[in-house]
Amino acid sequence: MFITFEGPDGSGKSTQIGLLSEYLRESGCDALVTREPGGTTIGERIRTILHDVKNTGMSSEAEILLYSASRAQLVAELIRPNLAAGKTILCDRFYDSTIAYQGYGRGLDLAMLQRITAFAVKHLKPDLTFLLDLDVEAGLLRRERGDVEINRMDLQARSFYERVRQGYHELAATEPERWVIVNANRPIEVVQADLRATVIERMRIF
Numbered sequence: 001m002f003i004t005f006e007g008p009d010g011s012g013k014s015t016q017i018g019l020l021s022e023y024l025r026e027s028g029c030d031a032l033v034t035r036e037p038g039g040t041t042i043g044e045r046i047r048t049i050l051h052d053v054k055n056t057g058m059s060s061e062a063e064i065l066l067y068s069a070s071r072a073q074l075v076a077e078l079i080r081p082n083l084a085a086g087k088t089i090l091c092d093r094f095y096d097s098t099i100a101y102q103g104y105g106r107g108l109d110l111a112m113l114q115r116i117t118a119f120a121v122k123h124l125k126p127d128l129t130f131l132l133d134l135d136v137e138a139g140l141l142r143r144e145r146g147d148v149e150i151n152r153m154d155l156q157a158r159s160f161y162e163r164v165r166q167g168y169h170e171l172a173a174t175e176p177e178r179w180v181i182v183n184a185n186r187p188i189e190v191v192q193a194d195l196r197a198t199v200i201e202r203m204r205i206f
């Protein structure tokens with residue numbers, strides 16, 4: 001089963017993924033955690049370029065191709081072989097981040113992004129996607145408090161994050177059978193309980 005986690009920085013994705021993977025392993029499920037951009041040696045090198053706050057001159061086209069290159073490597077090297085081996089993959093971001101950030105956020109053509117993405121992942125689709133939803137104000141506050149590492153993508157105007165959030169909600173509305181929206185502005189253990197309940201239910205029917 002392939003599960004992806006989306007949402008703004010500061011929504012607690014990595015904490016929640018860590019807790020969920022521990023729980024799944026304790027329950028006897030072979031769960032593997034990975035992330036985007038990154039997850040492979042090549043992908044982590046691309047991540048360094050993408051996140052470097054010195055790279056403010058990066059064009060939107062270069063940005064989408066770098067995210068897509070990291071994703072293509074991750075799918076080929078790690079996700080497909082491990083899904084074929086029967087593992088459950090928990091991935092911190094996937095192509096929906098590209099549609100939300102580069103599409104809705106930067107305003108790149110959505111149909112073109114979808115074509116690039118389909119090429120990169122060879123039409124692989126998550127079975128379940130969680131949106132850890134947080135209003136823009138709460139997300140910015142968490143970043144200002146220093147709870148999360150600041151990367152190049154954190155240097156955008158507030159309106160950018162508004163568009164990203166709106167984009168996520170539109171994506172979720174288009175594929176309601178794949179997406180589950182979780183209110184991330186609650187205590188860690190409450191959010192975790194929601195994630196576990198959904199995963200248990202989906203695994204039963206998967």
Ligand code: TMP
Nearest residue numbers: 009036037067093094097098101102153
């Ligand atoms: P994170 O790993 O801390 O979540 O940071 C990744 C950043 O990169 C985050 O700000 C979202 C952004 N991003 C995109 O803009 N497009 C993408 O396709 C992906 C995977 C991430």
